[in-house]
Each structure stands twice: as C-alpha cells, then as structure tokens.
Amino acid sequence: KSIAILAGDGIGPEVTKQAVKCLDAIAEVFNHKISYQEALIGAAAIDATGNPFPEATEEICKATDAILFGAIGHPKYDNDPTAKVRPEQGLLAMRKKLGLFANVRPVNSYEVLLPISPLKEEIIRGTDFVVFRELTGGIYFGEPRGRSEDGNIAFDSCVYTKHEIERIAHYAFKAAEKRRKKVTLVDKANVLATSRLWRETVTALAKQYPEIKLDFMFVDNAAMKIIQNPKHFDVVLTENMFGDIITDEASVISGSLGMLPSASLGTNQSLFEPIHGSYPEVAGQNKANPIGAILSAAMLLEYAFQWHEESNLIKKAVAKTLDEGFTTEDIFKENAKGTEEVGDKIAS
Amino acid sequence: KSIAILAGDGIGPEVTKQAVKCLDAIAEVFNHKISYQEALIGAAAIDATGNPFPEATEEICKATDAILFGAIGHPKYDNDPTAKVRPEQGLLAMRKKLGLFANVRPVNSYEVLLPISPLKEEIIRGTDFVVFRELTGGIYFGEPRGRSEDGNIAFDSCVYTKHEIERIAHYAFKAAEKRRKKVTLVDKANVLATSRLWRETVTALAKQYPEIKLDFMFVDNAAMKIIQNPKHFDVVLTENMFGDIITDEASVISGSLGMLPSASLGTNQSLFEPIHGSYPEVAGQNKANPIGAILSAAMLLEYAFQWHEESNLIKKAVAKTLDEGFTTEDIFKENAKGTEEVGDKIAS
Ligand SMILES: CC(C)[C@H](C(=O)O)[C@@H](O)C(=O)O
Ligand SMILES: CC(C)[C@H](C(=O)O)[C@@H](O)C(=O)O
Numbered sequence: 001k002s003i004a005i006l007a008g009d010g011i012g013p014e015v016t017k018q019a020v021k022c023l024d025a026i027a028e029v030f031n032h033k034i035s036y037q038e039a040l041i042g043a044a045a046i047d048a049t050g051n052p053f054p055e056a057t058e059e060i061c062k063a064t065d066a067i068l069f070g071a072i073g074h075p076k077y078d079n080d081p082t083a084k085v086r087p088e089q090g091l092l093a094m095r096k097k098l099g100l101f102a103n104v105r106p107v108n109s110y111e112v113l114l115p116i117s118p119l120k121e122e123i124i125r126g127t128d129f130v131v132f133r134e135l136t137g138g139i140y141f142g143e144p145r146g147r148s149e150d151g152n153i154a155f156d157s158c159v160y161t162k163h164e165i166e167r168i169a170h171y172a173f174k175a176a177e178k179r180r181k182k183v184t185l186v187d188k189a190n191v192l193a194t195s196r197l198w199r200e201t202v203t204a205l206a207k208q209y210p211e212i213k214l215d216f217m218f219v220d221n222a223a224m225k226i227i228q229n230p231k232h233f234d235v236v237l238t239e240n241m242f243g244d245i246i247t248d249e250a251s252v253i254s255g256s257l258g259m260l261p262s263a264s265l266g267t268n269q270s271l272f273e274p275i276h277g278s279y280p281e282v283a284g285q286n287k288a289n290p291i292g293a294i295l296s297a298a299m300l301l302e303y304a305f306q307w308h309e310e311s312n313l314i315k316k317a318v319a320k321t322l323d324e325g326f327t328t329e330d331i332f333k334e335n336a337k338g339t340e341e342v343g344d345k346i347a348s
Numbered sequence: 349k350s351i352a353i354l355a356g357d358g359i360g361p362e363v364t365k366q367a368v369k370c371l372d373a374i375a376e377v378f379n380h381k382i383s384y385q386e387a388l389i390g391a392a393a394i395d396a397t398g399n400p401f402p403e404a405t406e407e408i409c410k411a412t413d414a415i416l417f418g419a420i421g422h423p424k425y426d427n428d429p430t431a432k433v434r435p436e437q438g439l440l441a442m443r444k445k446l447g448l449f450a451n452v453r454p455v456n457s458y459e460v461l462l463p464i465s466p467l468k469e470e471i472i473r474g475t476d477f478v479v480f481r482e483l484t485g486g487i488y489f490g491e492p493r494g495r496s497e498d499g500n501i502a503f504d505s506c507v508y509t510k511h512e513i514e515r516i517a518h519y520a521f522k523a524a525e526k527r528r529k530k531v532t533l534v535d536k537a538n539v540l541a542t543s544r545l546w547r548e549t550v551t552a553l554a555k556q557y558p559e560i561k562l563d564f565m566f567v568d569n570a571a572m573k574i575i576q577n578p579k580h581f582d583v584v585l586t587e588n589m590f591g592d593i594i595t596d597e598a599s600v601i602s603g604s605l606g607m608l609p610s611a612s613l614g615t616n617q618s619l620f621e622p623i624h625g626s627y628p629e630v631a632g633q634n635k636a637n638p639i640g641a642i643l644s645a646a647m648l649l650e651y652a653f654q655w656h657e658e659s660n661l662i663k664k665a666v667a668k669t670l671d672e673g674f675t676t677e678d679i680f681k682e683n684a685k686g687t688e689e690v691g692d693k694i695a696s
Contacts, residue, residue: 088538118576123466139487139506145541152511154545158487158504188589190436193493197502223597224605227575228466241536245593249571257572 001305002035004064006057008042009087010278011288011339012070018290018343019068019297022317025347026301026310037064041094042072042087042278052090053097061098061269066304068297069273075280095135100264100271102168103133103243104175104299107230107250110259112322116331117255119227124253129233130179131250132172133243135264137164138194140240160194160239165201171265172237173209182213182234186222186242198239219246226250251275256330258289261296263303270304272296286338289328291318294346317346349653350383352412354405356390357435358626359636359687360418366638366691367416367645370665373695374649374658385412389442390420390435390626400438401445409446409617414652416645417621423628443483448612448619450516451481451591452523452651455578455598458607460670464679465603467575472601477581478527479598480520481591483612485512486542488588508542508587513549519613520585521557530561530582534570534590546587567594574598599623604678606637609644611651618652620644634686637676639666642694665694 005020007013020036027034039057046052052072061067072087094100109117109127117124142157176183185202187195199216206214217225219242225232226246230253238246251257257276264271274292282288295318302311321327326345329336337345353368355361368384375382387405394400400420409415420435442448457465457475465472490505524531533550535543547564554562565573567590573580574594578601586594599605605624612619622640630636643666650659669675674693677684685693 086538092539118467118471120466120468139504140539142503147541147545153507153509154542155490155508156506156540156542158506160502162500188592190434191440191488192504193495194502194504197495220592220596223571223593224600227597227600241589242593244536244568245571245590248568249575249597252572252575 001032001066002037002064003300004060004067005036005038006041006061006067006069007038008070008072008278009044009074010071010280010283011276012042012072012278014284014286014339015274015288015290015293016068016070018339018346019293021343021347022294022314023297026313029313030307030310032310041069041090043074043077045090046085046087050085052085052087053093058094058097061094066300067269067271068300069271070293071274071276071278073278073280092140094271095264096141098269098271099136099266100269101134101136101164102171102265103135103247104171104263104265104303105131105133105247105250105260105275107131107253107260109253110255110319110322112325113255113259113331118252123228124230127230127253129230129236130175131236131238131243131247132168132175133238133247134164134168134240136240137161138240158192158194158241160197162197162201165198166205169202169205169237172235173206173212176212176235177209180234181211182215184222184233184236185214185216186219186236186238186246187216188219188242189216190218194239202237222246223249247275256289257292258328258330259291259295261292261299263296263299265303270300272300272304286340287329288339289330290339290343294318294343314346321346349380349414350385350412351648352408352415353384353386354389354409354415354417355386356418356420356626357392357422358419358628358631359624360390360420360626362632362634362687363622363636363638363641364416364418366687366694367641369691369695370642370662371645374661377661378655378658380658389417389438391422391425393438394433394435398433400433400435401441406442406445409442414648415617415619416648417619418641419622419624419626421626421628440488442619443612444489446617446619447484447614448617449482449484449512450519450613451483451595452478452519452611452613452647453481453595453598453608453623454478455601455608457601458603458667458670460673461603461607461679466600471576472578475578475601477578477584478523479584479586479591479595480516480523481586481595482512482516482588483591484588485509486588506540506542506589508545510545510549513546514553517550517553517585520583521554521560524560524583525557528582529559530563532570532581532584533562533564534567534584534586534594535564536567536590537564538566542587550585570594571597595623604637605640606676606678607639607643609640609647611644611647613651618648620648620652634688635677636687637678638687638691642666642691662694669694
C-alpha cells in the first residue's frame with residue numbers, strides 16, 4: 001500500500017512524523033508493506049512553486065492509495081485574506097480536484113480529558129457521535145461569487161444538486177447502520193432553498209434505510225444542543241458551511257483540539273488529517289499534540305485499507321497512553337511530554 | 349409613549365403579559381404614560397388572516413414608538429418547512445419591512461444560574477458580551493434563490509452592500525465605546541467574497557473610532573472560542589447567518605434560553621423580544637420563564653426611550669428575584685414558581 005504524505009505547514013511536519021512512526025509500527029507487527037511519497041502543499045508549496053496545490057502534488061495524490069495530511073496555513077497570510085494566493089486555496093483546490101466530498105469527524109469524550117473540557121463532566125461523559133460534512137459544494141464553491149464593478153456589493157452563491165446531497169447522505173446512513181441507527185440532518189430549511197432540497201432529498205433517500213431513524217434540526221438549534229446535550233447525537237449530516245462551524249464547535253467537547261482526527265472521502269481517493277490546523281505558535285518546538293495526526297492514521301487504516309484490527313490497535317495505544325497521563329502540554333501541563341516522546345510511546 | 353404588543357404564538361402571550369406588568373409598574377413609579385396596541389403575527393395571524401404579518405400589524409408597528417414581541421411558530425408548520433405560508437415568513441417580512449437591520453443580543457452569566465449551565469463555572473463566571481447580528485441582508489434575503497426547473501438544483505445567494513455593513517458596524521462600535529472598547533468581527537474571509545467586503549469595510553470604518561480595538565475571527569474558530577473562553581469577547585459583530593448560529597450557541601452560557609432578551613434596531617423603529625421562541629410544549633401551562641420577555645422590556649426602555657434609570661430598575665428587580673431563587677422550573681425545578689407569580693414578583 002502507498003500513502004501520500006502532505007505534511008504542510010506549521011506543526012504539520014512534526015505531528016505527521018509521529019503518525020508515520022505508528023504506521024511503521026503497524027506494518028512491522030502485521031507484516032504489511034507501506035510505502036510513502038512526500039509532496040508539497042500550503043504555504044510551503046507557495047514558497048517553493050507559487051502554487052498552494054502544485055500539479056506534482058496532485059499527481060502523487062492520484063497515484064497513491066491514501067493521503068495523510070498535516071496542516072496548512074502561515075501567519076504571513078492571516079492578516080491578508082485578500083492576498084492573491086493563499087494556503088487555504090490549496091486545501092480547497094485539493095478537496096475539489098480529488099473529489100473529497102465527505103468530511104467525517106468523530107467526536108468522543110475521553111475519561112481522562114474530562115477535567116480539561118470547558119463543559120461539565122456529566123454533560124459530556126459518554127459522548128460518541130460523528131459528523132458527515134459535505135465538503136465540495138455549497139457556498140464554498142458556488143458561482144457567481146465576487147464583487148460588483150464599483151466594489152460596493154459582494155456576493156457568494158450557495159448551490160447544491162440532488163446528486164451531491166445523495167452521495168454523502170448514503171455515507172452517513174451507512175455509517176449509522178453500524179452505529180446507533182440515527183441520522184440527524186442539520187439545516188436551515190425554514191429560510192434556505194438549498195436546505196429544503198437537502199431535507200427533501202434526504203427524506204426520500206431514507207426510505208432505502210428503513211432501520212435508520214432520521215430527524216431534522218435547524219442549525220441554530222443544533223449549535224445549542226451540541227453543547228447542552230451532546231449525547232443526543234449519533235450521526236450528524238450537514239452541508240459544507242454549517243459543517244465547518246459545528247464540527248469546530250463540537251471539538252471543544254474533547255477538551256483539546258489536538259486530539260481530533262478527520263477523514264475526507266471521495267469516490268477514488270481519501271485523505272486523513274488532524275483538525276487542529278498549523279498552530280504556528282508552537283511549530284518546531286516539540287510541543288504539539290501528535291494524537292490528532294495519529295488517530296487520523298488510524299482512520300486511514302480503517303477507511304482506506306479496511307484494516308480494522310490494525311486501526312483498533314492504534315486507537316488502543318492512544319487510549320493507553322492517555323490513561324497513563326503521558327501527554328503533551330495542551331492536555332496536562334504538569335510533567336508534559338514532547339511531541340516525539342508521545343509519538344514514540346504510542347508507536348512502541 | 350406607545351408600544352405595539354405582538355404577543356404571537358405558543359408561550360408568547362403569557363410571557364409578554366408579564367413584561368407589560370413590569371412596564372406598567374415602571375410607568376406608575378416614574379409617572380410615565382405608556383399606551384399599548386395589540387396586533388397579530390405568526391401562526392395566530394395566519395389563522396385569522398392567512399398572512400403571518402398582516403398589513404394591519406405593519407400599520408400599528410409603524411405608528412407606535414416601539415414593538416414588544418413574544419414569539420412565533422407552531423408545531424403544525426414544523427414538519428412542513430415547504431408549506432406555502434409559514435409563521436417564520438412573518439418574522440422575516442417584519443424585519444425587512446420595518447428595516448430592523450441590527451439584532452442586539454447581550455450574553456451574561458448570572459451567579460445563581462452557574463450550576464445549571466452545561467459549562468464549568470470558572471469558564472463562564474464574569475461573561476459579559478453583546479452580539480450585533482446583521483438582520484436584513486445576507487443569505488436570508490439575497491436573490492436569486494430557488495430551484496432549477498427540473499427541481500434537481502437549489503440555490504441561495506448571499507449578498508451584502510457596503511452600506512448594509514456600515515450601518516450596523518457603527519452601532520457595534522458605538523456600543524463598544526460604552527463598554528470595554530473591543531469589537532470582534534466574525535466572518536469567513538478565507539472563503540467568502542462577502543466576508544472580505546465585511547473585513548474591508550469594517551477595517552476602514554474603524555478609523556473613525558480610534559479608541560476601539562478591532563480584531564477578526566473566523567466563524568469556525570469563534571464557535572469554539574465562545575465556549576472555551578467566553579470572557580474573551582466584548583462586542584461581536586457579524587452577518588446574518590453566522591449571527592443566527594453563534595447567538596443561539598452563546599445562549600447556553602446563561603444556563604437557560606428563557607432568560608435572554610434581544611433588540612432589533614432600525615432607523616425608524618425598534619423591536620424587543622425574548623430569544624426563546626414559542627416553546628409550544630409548555631404553552632398555556634403557567635410554566636414558561638417570563639424573564640427573557642421582561643428583560644426585553646428593559647432593553648426597550650433603554651434603547652427605544654432612553655429611559656436608563658427605568659431600564660436598570662427592571663434589571664435590578666430581575667436580579668433580586670433570581671438571587672432569592674424565585675424562578676420558573678427551567679431554572680430551579682424544586683419549589684418552582686409559575687409564569688404569573690414570577691411576573692408579579694418582579695413587577696412588585
Ligand atoms: C481553512 C478553511 C478553508 C477550512 C474550511 O473552512 O473548510 C477549515 O476551516 C476546515 O474546516 O478544514
Ligand atoms: C425563525 C428563524 C427564521 C429566525 C432566524 O433564523 O433569524 C430565528 O432563528 C431567529 O434567530 O430569530
């Protein structure tokens with residue numbers, strides 16, 4: 001099996017390195033052969049080629065069996081969102097060009113992390129849901145978008161086709177079949193035409209999954225419920241922009257953004273990345289939490305290779321390390337370990 | 349002074365009644381004369397006239413000095429978002445026709461409510477911010493919106509003009525001058541053309557307010573920060589859809605949705621409403637929390653009439669009643685009081 005390694009910017013390289021360590025450990029134990037191909041993306045790619053998602057990277061992504069991605073983003077672009085070329089464009093171009101239409105983000109509580117969550121223990125203990133966010137449609141890509149000639153009017157377009165909704169909805173319902181058999185569609189059908197198409201399409205498609213209970217929630221209400229009662233949710237299905245907001249919101253449940261993995265699935269390729277971003281403040285300091293990247297590698301084994309036992313072994317090693325309190329400073333300040341040490345420990 | 353009373357649906361009428369009690373008490377103590385004019389809106393208006401915001405109601409709204417609004421929404425429309433006439437349309441039509449472009453929502457922690465918030469006490473104690481949400485633009489009203497002829501494609505448009513951004517930005521900066529002098533613009537300028545116009549326009553306008561510190565936050569990040577560190581915020585300024593989501597999210601901080609008031613300000617008219625909605629499950633049972641409505645009346649006195657002392661007296665009476673633990677069941681289940689009793693107590 002081959003994996004494209006897109007380490008990217010900020011803490012991307014150092015956390016991705018720990019994930020590769022764990023993949024190597026798995027390969028050894030299970031006698032697999034995994035090869036890696038590194039490629040540029042983000043600010044690093046702009047610096048080297050002027051393009052945040054160079055063609056060479058696209059080629060490598062298409063030629064490998066899965067993609068492990070670190071992070072993109074650099075402070076020099078942050079205060080200049082109107083810069084002609086931005087690292088984020090690389091991310092959006094990659095999603096679109098590789099057809100990665102389904103972003104999957106599990107949200108779990110970890111017993112040992114309960115003390116560091118801003119939420120009360122009794123609220124989050126036992127949380128276990130997964131968000132399916134549509135990733136290549138909606139207001140992120142809809143046309144027309146831009147400015148009037150005099151610059152005084154700006155516009156974006158949110159567009160969805162039935163087909164775009166159906167393909168991710170199938171993923172969400174299939175996931176629900178293996179879980180607690182509930183799908184919650186989050187939309188704003190009392191205001192948006194696109195949301196009404198989502199509701200209509202998903203309602204019709206649900207007939208193919210008679211054991212799954214489908215319910216609906218307006219996005220404003222969902223933004224409350226996720227905090228008030230996260231245990232309410234099993235599988236959450238939603239469009240691109242709403243998914244961006246509620247997945248980041250939901251990440252506070254775990255207590256540390258550094259913990260959370262994600263998968264972006266397409267028809268022909270899939271990508272796995274920690275959700276934490278490039279976190280330039282600690283880049284290169286051996287402080288970043290590698291667990292988000294390592295759990296992304298675990299998702300890769302499960303989703304891209306169907307290596308369930310291998311994937312579970314990584315998850316168990318992470319849980320064990322956490323239980324022992326062997327963590328980076330974002331989790332336990334006292335006696336905090338470095339990125340490398342946590343990576344070594346989990347791999348070993 | 350004259351006030352239009354739009355009690356609306358569900359618990360709207362019973363909570364609005366308590367707010368009027370408090371206004372009457374204020375009128376008596378301060379020797380003011382306040383007259384009220386009732387008008388229909390929402391499901392109640394559909395039942396009576398077929399229109400959720402009848403012309404007669406619009407007339408009354410335009411002829412009075414301020415509007416006190418209860419709630420709209422009825423379960424019979426909830427599972428049918430595609431119904432031709434819906435209560436929400438009344439709300440949106442009212443906002444648009446009366447030009448209520450600035451929705452103002454204060455978010456505070458109350459010492460006595462700390463135990464019922466899903467967030468930890470140390471996170472929320474001392475929270476005190478206010479959200480300025482643009483209310484008559486963006487994807488709520490942008491054209492074109494609808495369906496392709498074959499029904500397979502749906503689209504919405506998010507449109508903003510410089511003028512729409514400037515007028516609410518001025519309100520937000522003026523509010524910041526009287527507070528801790530910080531404005532946070534929440535947007536998605538790394539993706540949306542409209543957000544880039546917001547950033548550009550607000551950055552330029554900030555020069556007129558040299559004492560105010562302006563910073564920027566992407567909406568996904570803001571959805572996290574509001575929960576992780578709500579004390580970070582002073583004045584939050586944002587567009588319509590993002591504001592819808594983050595204000596509802598922020599409402600969990602107080603512990604009960606039933607507590608929170610809001611103002612919707614325009615050039616010629618202003619409206620005040622609790623944010624809780626029609627809550628049909630308890631309508632007519634003397635169980636609903638009237639404090640959101642009563643604090644909305646306090647906001648009315650402050651914003652519409654500039655009666656600051658009067659407004660503060662209502663807020664003090666609410667705080668005192670809360671401190672005594674004299675509350676409806678959403679706050680303290682044990683020894684819970686009724687809507688009427690809490691209204692009487694605060695008014696007295
Ligand atoms: C960087 C940004 C364009 C991106 C998004 O909005 O999708 C990020 O927030 C994410 O969720 O992956
Ligand atoms: C009822 C709905 C149309 C409305 C909105 O989305 O603006 C509500 O959620 C609100 O925030 O007042």
